[in-house]
Amino acid sequence: MTDSAAPRETAVTEPPAPAAPAPKIRTKAPRPKGRSLYNLIGVAVATILGFPVYWMVNTALKSDKDAISTDPKFLPFPVTLDNFKRALEISDFWGPVFRSLIIASTTVAIGLVVGLLAALAISRFAFRGRKVVIVGILAVQMVPLVAMIIPVFLLLNDLGQYNKLSGIILTYLTFVLPFTVWTLRGFIVNIPKELEESAMVDGCTRTGAFVRVVFPLLAPGMVATAIYGFIQAWNEYLYALQLLSQTNTTATVWLGNFTTTRGTEYAPMMAGSTMMAIPVVIFFLLVQRRIASGLTAGAVKG
Amino acid sequence: MMSADTSTAKVPPQRPSSPAAAPAPGRAPRSLGSRFSGAATPWLLLAPTMAVLAVVLGYPLVRLAVLSFQNFGQSQLWGFQPTEWLGFDNFSTVLSDSVFWDVVVRTIVFTVGAVGFTMVFGLLIAMLLIRVSGWVKTLMNIALVASWAMPIVVAVTVFKWMFDTDYGVVNWLLTKVGLDFDRHNWFIDSTQGFTIIMALVVWGAVPFVAITLHAGLTQVPKELEEAARMDGAGAFKVFRYVTIPVLKPIIVMLATLSVIWDMGVFAQVFLMRGGHPEPEYQLLTTYSYDKAFVVNDYSMGSAIALLTVLLLLGVIAVYMRQMLKIGEVE
Numbered sequence: 001m002t003d004s005a006a007p008r009e010t011a012v013t014e015p016p017a018p019a020a021p022a023p024k025i026r027t028k029a030p031r032p033k034g035r036s037l038y039n040l041i042g043v044a045v046a047t048i049l050g051f052p053v054y055w056m057v058n059t060a061l062k063s064d065k066d067a068i069s070t071d072p073k074f075l076p077f078p079v080t081l082d083n084f085k086r087a088l089e090i091s092d093f094w095g096p097v098f099r100s101l102i103i104a105s106t107t108v109a110i111g112l113v114v115g116l117l118a119a120l121a122i123s124r125f126a127f128r129g130r131k132v133v134i135v136g137i138l139a140v141q142m143v144p145l146v147a148m149i150i151p152v153f154l155l156l157n158d159l160g161q162y163n164k165l166s167g168i169i170l171t172y173l174t175f176v177l178p179f180t181v182w183t184l185r186g187f188i189v190n191i192p193k194e195l196e197e198s199a200m201v202d203g204c205t206r207t208g209a210f211v212r213v214v215f216p217l218l219a220p221g222m223v224a225t226a227i228y229g230f231i232q233a234w235n236e237y238l239y240a241l242q243l244l245s246q247t248n249t250t251a252t253v254w255l256g257n258f259t260t261t262r263g264t265e266y267a268p269m270m271a272g273s274t275m276m277a278i279p280v281v282i283f284f285l286l287v288q289r290r291i292a293s294g295l296t297a298g299a300v301k302g
Numbered sequence: 303m304m305s306a307d308t309s310t311a312k313v314p315p316q317r318p319s320s321p322a323a324a325p326a327p328g329r330a331p332r333s334l335g336s337r338f339s340g341a342a343t344p345w346l347l348l349a350p351t352m353a354v355l356a357v358v359l360g361y362p363l364v365r366l367a368v369l370s371f372q373n374f375g376q377s378q379l380w381g382f383q384p385t386e387w388l389g390f391d392n393f394s395t396v397l398s399d400s401v402f403w404d405v406v407v408r409t410i411v412f413t414v415g416a417v418g419f420t421m422v423f424g425l426l427i428a429m430l431l432i433r434v435s436g437w438v439k440t441l442m443n444i445a446l447v448a449s450w451a452m453p454i455v456v457a458v459t460v461f462k463w464m465f466d467t468d469y470g471v472v473n474w475l476l477t478k479v480g481l482d483f484d485r486h487n488w489f490i491d492s493t494q495g496f497t498i499i500m501a502l503v504v505w506g507a508v509p510f511v512a513i514t515l516h517a518g519l520t521q522v523p524k525e526l527e528e529a530a531r532m533d534g535a536g537a538f539k540v541f542r543y544v545t546i547p548v549l550k551p552i553i554v555m556l557a558t559l560s561v562i563w564d565m566g567v568f569a570q571v572f573l574m575r576g577g578h579p580e581p582e583y584q585l586l587t588t589y590s591y592d593k594a595f596v597v598n599d600y601s602m603g604s605a606i607a608l609l610t611v612l613l614l615l616g617v618i619a620v621y622m623r624q625m626l627k628i629g630e631v632e
Contacts, residue, residue, distance in 0.1 A: 034433070035434070035435065038433040038438075039434050039435055039438045041430060042430055042434040042438040042441070042442050043438060043441065045430065045442060045445075046438070046441045046442045046444070046445040046446075049442075049445040049446060049448075049449050049505070049509075050444070050449065052449065052452075052457065052460045052461065052464060052505065053445075053448045053449060053452060053460075055460065055463075055464060055471060056456070056460045056463075059463065067469075068468075070469070070474070071474070072471050114354060115351065117347040117348070117350060118350070118351035118352075121343075121344035121345075121347035121348045122344075122348075125343060125344035125347075127341055127344045127345070128341070133348060135622065135626075138625055139618065139622060140355060140359055142562055142614075142618045142622075143359065143363070143611070144562065144565065144566035144587075144610070144614065145566065146566050146568045146587040146591070146607070146610075147366065147566075147587075147590070147607040147608070147610055147611050148359070148362050148363070148366065148607075149594075149607075150366065150590070150594045150604050150607060151361075151362035151363070151365035151366045151369065151604070152358070152362050153594075153595075154365065154369075154379070154600065155362055155365065157379070170357070170358060171358055173354050173358055174355075174358045177351060177354055177355065178355070181351060231451075234453070235453040235454060235455070237454065237455050237568075238568055238569060242595065252453065252455045255455050255456065256455050256458075256569075256573050256577075266463045266466065266469065269459055270459075270460070270463060272459075273456040273459050273460060276453060276455070276456050277451075277452055277453055277456045280451055280452075280453055281447075281448055281451040281452065284447065284450070285447055285451070288447055288450070288451075
């Protein structure tokens with residue numbers, strides 16, 4: 001991952017990126033002459049974009065002294081893991097991480113079950129008001145969460161759910177659920193209806209046809225949706241900051257406080273950041289294409 | 303909430319899904335929904351989602367509007383004093399406050415800047431992606447996805463570190479190049495400070511735009527471009543009269559989404575300023591938050607939040623129209 005920022009490394013000559021959701025890959029540039037210039041610019045862009053990620057990992061692996069040297073080194077040798085140890089000592093790390101895991105996984109589990117039912121309704125049934133429901137689900141995703149924090153805070157207060165994980169899980173459904181419904185709908189629409197119909201011709205009930213035919217085909221999409229929803233819940237900051245107390249908080253708030261209280265200890269802070277980010281980046285790499293591709297299909301008509 | 307704030311809407315390819323699908327050949331299939339018959343089924347399936355959204359979204363939205371017309375602060379929260387209706391008093395207070403208008407202007411300038419840079423860089427990178435060799439493309443994609451995936455809170459801490467006054471790598475680099483940036487504090491002047499916050503927001507948002515536009519570009523029919531070239535159009539004209547019009551629906555969608563996300567920027571400013579943004583660093587989101595949770599004036603905070611949503615309504619409408627136009631919502 002870090003070599004995205006180290007163009008001096010030998011280039012890996014590989015077939016085009018797996019992350020490119022391109023159905024057709026242009027094999028010949030119109031003017032091969034310009035190719036090397038474009039490549040140069042491309043490498044420069046990748047370097048600049050990747051630099052913050054690389055700098056985070058680089059700092060995390062350095063000794064204290066090297067991290068704040070006035071002549072920073074671009075490679076973290078000698079490598080040390082002291083900063084990670086230090087980050088774990090500064091304040092409780094595993095508690096917040098554990099809470100983040102519980103919140104994110106529960107939110108996603110509820111979101112998937114509830115969202116799948118709704119996705120089925122709008123993709124497999126024709127009914128009056130369907131379009132209104134679809135527009136509603138789209139519109140709901142557009143409401144900025146920040147604007148909702150005040151009434152949500154008061155709501156949890158009224159329900160006795162302030163500073164409780166169950167309360168924050170409920171509020172996280174605000175953004176996980178509409179996204180799940182919408183994404184699953186996209187996956188279901190892509191499964192040909194004829195498969196279900198022929199299963200029903202063969203004697204399956206409608207439910208049976210769904211369980212035996214559609215569900216297996218939908219499984220990869222559900223996994224991708226779950227992972228993406230999990231990442232969103234894991235990354236959320238504002239609700240976690242406001243709806244949980246300092247002693248009962250999540251990993252993102254833990255890292256945010258790291259900034260405010262120990263602002264000078266940058267090397268351990270980068271170690272904490274690395275621990276928060278690496279799992280997310282890896283999972284994101286796994287699902288990015290499934291979630292993001294198809295976004296433009298149908299939007300561009302040849 | 304960014305970047306991946308509420309996220310990518312998917313636009314799957316269109317399937318003509320008429321409910322009364324052509325009857326299967328052979329013997330008549332059992333009527334669809336023989337198990338659960340009737341029009342109630344879809345609504346039963348939708349019920350749990352609707353119930354959840356009513357609680358976590360519908361009710362708070364109504365409450366937000368109601369709060370804006372009330373006097374609701376700390377003493378009302380604890381029940382020491384009754385809540386009073388104030389009519390439009392909160393709004394007239396907010397709207398006649400010059401500080402509020404400063405915040406509005408700052409928010410709009412910031413949003414326009416961030417969205418503009420995001421779209422321009424995103425389009426340039428997307429066009430670069432279809433012109434580079436395979437290995438460069440791989441490299442660029444790795445960098446794009448890695449920066450896209452970074453949690454916002456992590457990105458903020460990393461940028462804080464890179465732009466640190468004493469030990470930041472950026473000051474060191476700029477000094478190396480021969481500029482005088484030794485011990486330069488980027489946040490004394492809010493214009494410089496916002497430049498960094500904007501860079502952070504744009505850096506987080508560009509990958510999604512670039513990758514999406516790249517996918518769109520690969521779908522631009524080559525024949526169109528070639529025909530334009532045969533007719534003597536130069537590179538710029540092809541771009542201007544072929545590429546852009548074909549991409550327009552995606553561009554409109556991405557731009558409106560970006561406006562919605564960038565207007566909602568909170569954590570980036572809040573954390574960059576150590577949890578207490580100075581007056582010259584306040585955006586509508588942080589301003590509303592401060593009023594509610596620092597001064598404990600929930601009504602005033604709600605009024606500001608409501609005005610923010612109203613400001614966004616037009617943009618949301620454009621986005622929705624685009625989604626409907628694409629034929630997504632059949």
